[in-house]
Amino acid sequence: MEQRAWYRRRSTIVACALSLVAGAVVGGIYLTGSDPDPQPPLSASAPTTAPDTPATAPDAPVARICGNRAVLDGPAEPPSGAVTVSTSQNLNDVTEAHPAGTTFWLARGVHKLGTGEFSQVIPKAGNTYVGAPGAVLDGRRLNRYAFTGDAPGVTVKNLTVQNFGPPRSGSDEGVVNHDSASAWVVESNTIWKNAGAGVMLGSRNVVRNNCLMQNGQYGFNAYHPDNVDEITVEHNEITANNTDDWEKLRPGCGCSGGGKFWMVDGAVVRNNWVHHNKAAGMWADTNNLGFAIVGNYISDNDAEGIVYETSYNALIRGNAFVRNGWKKGPTNAGFPTSAIYISESGSDPRVAGKYNKTFEISDNVFTDNWSGVILWENADRFSGSSANTSTDASTLVNPSVVTGKTCNEQNIKSEKDPFVDDCRWKTQNVQVHDNVFSLDPEKIGTTCASKKGCGYNGLFSNWGTFPDWAEPYHRQAIQDSITFKQDNRFYGNTYSGPWHFVVHSQGTTANWATWQGAPYGQDRDSVVKVATPGER
Numbered sequence: 001m002e003q004r005a006w007y008r009r010r011s012t013i014v015a016c017a018l019s020l021v022a023g024a025v026v027g028g029i030y031l032t033g034s035d036p037d038p039q040p041p042l043s044a045s046a047p048t049t050a051p052d053t054p055a056t057a058p059d060a061p062v063a064r065i066c067g068n069r070a071v072l073d074g075p076a077e078p079p080s081g082a083v084t085v086s087t088s089q090n091l092n093d094v095t096e097a098h099p100a101g102t103t104f105w106l107a108r109g110v111h112k113l114g115t116g117e118f119s120q121v122i123p124k125a126g127n128t129y130v131g132a133p134g135a136v137l138d139g140r141r142l143n144r145y146a147f148t149g150d151a152p153g154v155t156v157k158n159l160t161v162q163n164f165g166p167p168r169s170g171s172d173e174g175v176v177n178h179d180s181a182s183a184w185v186v187e188s189n190t191i192w193k194n195a196g197a198g199v200m201l202g203s204r205n206v207v208r209n210n211c212l213m214q215n216g217q218y219g220f221n222a223y224h225p226d227n228v229d230e231i232t233v234e235h236n237e238i239t240a241n242n243t244d245d246w247e248k249l250r251p252g253c254g255c256s257g258g259g260k261f262w263m264v265d266g267a268v269v270r271n272n273w274v275h276h277n278k279a280a281g282m283w284a285d286t287n288n289l290g291f292a293i294v295g296n297y298i299s300d301n302d303a304e305g306i307v308y309e310t311s312y313n314a315l316i317r318g319n320a321f322v323r324n325g326w327k328k329g330p331t332n333a334g335f336p337t338s339a340i341y342i343s344e345s346g347s348d349p350r351v352a353g354k355y356n357k358t359f360e361i362s363d364n365v366f367t368d369n370w371s372g373v374i375l376w377e378n379a380d381r382f383s384g385s386s387a388n389t390s391t392d393a394s395t396l397v398n399p400s401v402v403t404g405k406t407c408n409e410q411n412i413k414s415e416k417d418p419f420v421d422d423c424r425w426k427t428q429n430v431q432v433h434d435n436v437f438s439l440d441p442e443k444i445g446t447t448c449a450s451k452k453g454c455g456y457n458g459l460f461s462n463w464g465t466f467p468d469w470a471e472p473y474h475r476q477a478i479q480d481s482i483t484f485k486q487d488n489r490f491y492g493n494t495y496s497g498p499w500h501f502v503v504h505s506q507g508t509t510a511n512w513a514t515w516q517g518a519p520y521g522q523d524r525d526s527v528v529k530v531a532t533p534g535e536r
Contacts, residue, residue, distance in 0.1 A: 051270065051292030055294050057320040058271075058320050059365075060297070061275070062272070062295065063209075063271060065210065066190065066211035069133070072158065074132055074133060075130065078105035083103065084104075085104050085105065085106045087111050090119075091121050092114075095121055098124075100125045100126050102128075106131045106132060107132050108132045108134040110136045111135065112137075113143050115142055116143070117144055119143045121137075121146060122147075122148055122149040122151075123147060125153055125154075127154050127155070129154075129155065129159065130157050132158075133158075135159055137160070139162070139163045141167075145174075145178040146161050146164050146178075146194075147178065149179055153183045154183075155184070155186075156185070156186050157185070157187040158188050158189065161189060162190075162191075162192055162193045163194065165216070168244045169196065170194075170217065172196070172197075172255065173196040174197035174198065174221050175197065175215075176198060177199060177202065182202045183203070183205070184202065184205045185208070186206070186207045186208075186210060187208045187210065191210060191213075192212070194215045196216055196218070197220055199219070199221070200220070200222075201223075202224050202228055203227075203231070204230050207220060207231075207232070207233045208233075210236045211236070212258075213237070213238075213240050214241065216242070216244035219236075220238070223261075223262040227264070228263065229265045229266055230266040231264060233259065233267065233269045233270070234271050234272065235270070235272060237275075238274045238282075240278065241279075242257060243278065254285060256278070257282060257283050257301075257303070258274045258281045260284075261283070261284040261285065262285055263288065264289075265289055266291075267288070267292070269291065270296070272296045274296060274297070274305070275297070275298070275300045279301070279303050280304045281304065281324065282306050283304075284308045286310045287390075287393060287396055288308075288311035289311060289312040289314075289353055290313050290354045290355060292314070293314065293319065296319045297320045297322070300322065304325060304328075304337060305369070306340050308343070309343040309344060312346070312356070313351055313355040314355055315359075315360050316340060319365075320367070321367070323368050323369060325339065325371065329447075330452055333453045334506075335506070336453040337371055337453065338370070338456070339370075339373065340373045342375045342427055343377075344376070344377050344381060344426065345425065345427060346359045346430050347428065347429040348396075348429070350396075351396050357429065358431050359428075360431050360433075362435065365435070367438050368438065368440055369439075370448070372499075374456070374457070375427050375432075375458065375488055376458070376461065376482075377424075377461045377478055378461065378478075379473050379474075379479070380467070381425070382412075382473065383395055383402065383423045384405075385466075385467055386467065395422060395424065395425055397422045398418055398422045412472060426482075427482050429486065429487050429488070430488045431488075431489050432457075432491075436493070437493060437499065438497055439455050439496070441498060456500050456501060457490065459522065460503055461479040462505070464478055464479075491522075491525055492525055493526040494526065494527045495526060495527065497530055499528075503515060
């Protein structure tokens with residue numbers, strides 16, 4: 001499940017022109033069997049509530065973007081001063097002929113680049129690309145990427161971007177902003193049916209009001225070799241991604257879903273509808289920090305709604321989690337597939353920035369997910385361990401001393417300070433409170449039974465055994481730490497339905513009396529509205 005080192009390649013640049021025939025607008029895009037909840041009124045702009053403001057979870061999808069012409073359509077006439085690009089022109093050739101900061105208006109119809117694999121658009125700093133209603137940029141499965149290069153401050157809006165990259169290609173790469181350049185704005189586009197990720201995010205990127213749908217690996221992927229700072233992902237519909245089924249292509253890669261974050265410092269993920277992705281909804285993997293995930297409607301994803309892994313310092317507040325994990329859950333009985341999965345992650349005051357005292361999971365509504373919230377720490381995974389699948393990564397605490405090289409057998413086995421403590425990503429200071437957990441097994445079907453991992457919250461680790469020299473982490477050491485010593489608490493929640501719990505050790509299931517009683521003391525003041533019925 002855990003992400004391995006990423007491979008990135010930069011594109012070779014080939015430009016050639018090709019005369020084209022205008023095509024028809026792509027519109028009315030919706031999935032068969034999409035979310036049945038009633039459609040709310042749609043605003044073309046996302047709410048501007050600050051991430052820290054107490055939030056009320058939405059009771060219906062908040063961003064119905066795909067096929068919504070009111071949000072996606074651009075200006076019918078070229079903006080003042082814009083360069084008009086016809087479907088018979090190669091957009092990259094036109095870009096090269098004009099200075100930085102130019103606005104290009106793409107006329108209605110299908111725009112094509114050259115026939116070469118690396119025919120692509122290479123913007124200049126500050127360029128804007130805006131589409132007329134019905135403007136489509138089509139890679140025809142010939143071109144790998146749509147917009148590439150390092151130019152900052154580029155805007156791409158009101159376009160349909162489709163068919164870039166051959167199927168099952170572009171692993172951990174992207175089509176729009178392929179090189180994760182800084183300060184891009186990607187707004188009101190339909191980006192679909194591409195290989196890899198629809199959009200790559202660099203520092204200070206804003207991705208807003210887009211339909212990110214049916215891309216081969218991710219709807220978006222936030223990654224840059226020099227890390228990514230301060231991004232905003234808001235009011236997008238992110239749906240049906242991972243069409244190439246990367247977990248089957250590369251078993252255990254942890255490389256698929258609606259969206260992926262890797263080493264991002266500061267993110268606002270707000271008011272998105274993340275649904276029907278063929279993997280996890282969103283995945284923050286390895287040394288992310290300072291995340292506010294608020295006001296999203298996360299539904300019907302095959303696996304977890306949110307995974308927050310080997311990362312730090314987040315707020316997950318006021319989101320709705322509905323029907324997540326139904327596909328993965330029945331096949332993963334040894335480990336409950338949860339709406340929120342916290343894996344070796346928590347708040348740490350030694351990591352600067354927001355939310356470094358308490359990792360809050362609060363004011364969310366969980367409805368008929370395979371399971372609810374799982375807090376987990378792998379006893380065998382730490383910087384320097386071969387069980388650390390985030391290859392070569394180390395923790396963010398005490399980085400001048402603690403590295404992948406110093407977290408070695410000599411320092412761990414001899415229990416030298418600070419290595420035993422600081423070489424671990426810890427699930428700590430996580431407070432799960434004021435959430436509503438509802439479960440009706442009849443809506444999920446006969447596969448939902450506690451013996452199959454359905455209907456659980458959890459706080460636990462595995463019995464430490466590996467590597468054989470990591471004696472301080474062996475046996476129940478990490479089970480004791482995550483359960484009793486790292487300030488992880490469930491409290492003030494409301495439950496209805498047949499809930500169970502995994503506590504202390506993997507495979508140890510607990511009923512309400514055990515979960516609430518000594519020595520665990522979890523959810524003592526929480527409310528149980530419906531008593532647990534007999535086991536199915």
